[in-house]
Amino acid sequence: MIQVVCCDDEKEMRKVLIKIIEPELQLQGINYQLSEFASGEELLSSNRLEAVDLLFLDIEMKTLDGIETAKQLRKVNQRAVIVFITAFADFVFQGYEVKALNYLLKPYGEKKIVEVLRKALDELKMTQSKYFVIEQKSGITRVPLKDICYFSSDRRMLTVVTTKDSSSFYGKLSDLELPDSFLRIHxxxxxxxNYVEQLEAAFLYCNQEQLPISRKYRQSLMVNFAKNMLG
Known part of the structure; x- marks a missing residue:
């Protein structure tokens, strides 16, 4: 599920934008949650900043403008795709310092909104493919795939172990969607x-931890370990 946010102090402008965005998301079969905020302060005071995937952000807002709001957001969320909304093209160049993907000029043109949305969704796919997403009652956590050493299972509970820490969540190993560098060994x-340092007959060392190897998976592991070593 992607978290889409529209932040604009003009309610009617939010309505117009959402009226175009939602049908396109539904048409593409994308599972999404859409939130509205009437000011930069309201957005920044929410507890959802780290979860934001796609943000449509008005630049000219009272008190805290969109540029400053984006700067604050970037302190906790570097991967969100930001699309600026403005009535003045002069503001567009300020978007570069906060890594904005694109901009929309008011009044909105439906064709342009759909075009920008599709580009943002393409960007999100590339970004999200680099993360493993954990959904819990407390919220959504994104773990960089490059930092994950291994996953372990204990009944219905899974644990993802990274180079820094570990997190547990409900699930099944067989349901995980992972890149080819991740392999079942047990x-x-x-x-x-990428973190397997040594193979033995019945176990391996992964990030200096000893893990068991099942006979069922040993042959596949040997072949793929060799391929991975050769690059």
Whole structure:
């Protein structure tokens, strides 16, 4: 699910934008949650900043403008795709310092909105493919795939172990969608081959931890480990 946010102090402008965005998201079969905010302060005081995937942000807002709002957002969320909304093209160049993807000029043109939305969604796909997403009641956590050493399973609970820490969540190893560098080595373990340092007959060392290898997965592991070593 992607988190889409529209932040504009003009309610009617938010309505017009959402009226175009939602049908396009539905048409593409994208699972989304859409939130509205009437000011930069309201957005920044929410507890959802880290979860924002796509942000449509008005530049000319009272008190805290869109540029400053984006700067504050970037302190906690570097991967969100930002699309600025403005009535003045002069503001557009300020978007570069906060890595804005694009901009929309008021009054809105439906064709332009759809074009920008599709570009933003393409950008999101590339960004999200670099993360493993954990959905819990407390919120959404994105873990960089490059930092993950392995996954372990204990009944219905999964644990993702990274180079820094670990997180647990409900799920099944068989349901995980992961890149080819992740390989099943046991009914209870999936490892990132990039962190496998040594193979033995019945176990391996992954990030200096010893993990068991099942006979069922050993042959596949040997072949893929060798391929990974050769690059």
């Amino acid at each position: 009914n209870r373990y999936i490892v990132n081959l």
